[in-house]
Amino acid sequence: MVDNTKAKIIAAAAKVAVKRGVQNLTMDAVAAEAGVSKGGVFYHFGSKHDLLLGMVQALVDVTDREIAAAQEQDQSAGSWLRGFIEACLTNSTQELGSVGRLSVAFLTAAANDTSLLAPMNRRQEAWREAINTSGIDPALAHIIRLAADGLWINDVMGVPVLDPTERTAVIARLVAMTHKNTEPGEKGIEA
Amino acid sequence: MVDNTKAKIIAAAAKVAVKRGVQNLTMDAVAAEAGVSKGGVFYHFGSKHDLLLGMVQALVDVTDREIAAAQEQDQSAGSWLRGFIEACLTNSTQELGSVGRLSVAFLTAAANDTSLLAPMNRRQEAWREAINTSGIDPALAHIIRLAADGLWINDVMGVPVLDPTERTAVIARLVAMTHKNTEPGEKGIEA
DNA sequence: TTGACTATACTGACCGGTCAGTATAGTCAT
């Protein structure tokens, strides 16, 4: 199967980035990790840029899929946000979870060339829409999303922003916040 | 003056990272931007690693300084958080502001080698302490900080998480949130 | 007050390794 190998290569790249560090994410290393020849990697991805792009796209896809899955058994107000929180924060970076692994690729991409974030940027409009219509006050909804995002990225980078106790408390509070404030625009300092 | 040149090099490095992208942050480019020879750069920073470390340290220092300055004319509850919000979100990335410029260096550092974040990680404990004793409920305080952080980093990476209107609304709401909820631990779903 | 010497702050040509990408010839299942 064609896409099987492509997916295998992307997974291998994510694995290399996590295990050996981003500066060692070479095409040779990816090929070795994937059990494929270097030529094989270039057969599927015309350039390293393409591979990175594929990794970011995979992260976006997987995140969307996790949110959708979470929403399937929870359609009440704020469900999109709860799905987002779960997708970002549930699996730690070290674990083989889809999001965790690929997150590192995201960082790599951003650092090396912000144009690599195109697949993610394309998705932002849809996510903004989902947040604005999530069923809770938009400004608060964005704040919840941004906080989850902030914690996620600090996790990925290994910055100890929170200790374990604080972390669980914060996540619980974030989830709690998705349950109240159902009426938009009635309490904010402005729109 | 000795440190003048070091500071000049750090500023030049930040400028290069912003203008030409992180992948072009070479020692040659830094030297050229600083109006110094490559050897001169290596005279002050033993390695590129050292330079990056210096940049992260500069970011931390400048952030701390901005928070302290903001707190000078505002000692009421939540002032640390308001200072943090201002430091992170007030000056946009493109502007020559201290934080904005150096932020990119932070990303670079994180992506290339998380050990480069040591100066920032060292500061986290103090910041956590400041947040926990900020005068507002800790869980909420952390969420405010994380949201500011999340918005900041998305700014730096150029991810369009919010449109301009949403952005100002979110920042206003964030600031508003630092003013209420003065009693810790009375409304959370848990500690 | 001059000549020998020292410290500091550089300069800029150069070297060597790394790595994306190419080339080419061949394998093998369908």
Added chain:
DNA sequence: ATGACTATACTGACCGGTCAGTATAGTCAA
């Protein structure tokens, strides 16, 4: 007989790091 590769060898640019040497200012003994 085509599509999906493997295997190996190679190119060439780029970049971190080195190093011998230069510039300038200052110290100090005779």
